Amino acid sequence: MEDHKLGLMETKFADLIWQNAPILSGDLVRLCEKQLEWKKSTTYTMLRRLCQRGIFQNVDGIVSAVLSKQEFEALQSEKFVEETFQGSLPKFLAAFTLRKKLSDKEIEELQKLIEQNRG
Secondary structure (H helix, E strand, O other): OOOOOOOHHHHHHHHHHHHHOOEEHHHHHHHHHHHHOOOHHHHHHHHHHHHHOOOEEEEOOEEEEOOOHHHHHHHHHHHHHHHHHOOOHHHHHHHHHHHOOOOHHHHHHHHHHHHHHOO
16 A cells, blocks of 8 residues: 555545445445535545555445555554654654553553564
C-alpha cells in the first residue's frame, strides 16, 4: 500500500465502509448522503481514491475491504515507527513513556507480547 495516511474525511468514509462492508455501492452512496451529506459524485471519487490506494475494492458494485481496519492501523503504526524512530520499537517505547507511565496491566500485556514473539 503506497499511502498509509488518511485525512479526516477519508477516515470517516473508510470507517463507514469498514462498519458496513461488504456493501452495495448504491447503498454506500445513500449512507454517505445521510451520514456525511455527500453527493453521489463525492462518494465515488473518494471510493476510487481509496481503491487505488489498495484499501478497498469495488467489484461488480460491491464494495469490500482489501485491508481490515486492524491491518490498516498496523501498517500506519509500522510506518510511523519507521519514519519517526528509524524502525526502532524500543526508541518508540522510550519516547512514549517519557510523558506517560505504563500501568501494570500495560506492562503485563507488553511482556506477554514479547514472550509470544520471542524466537
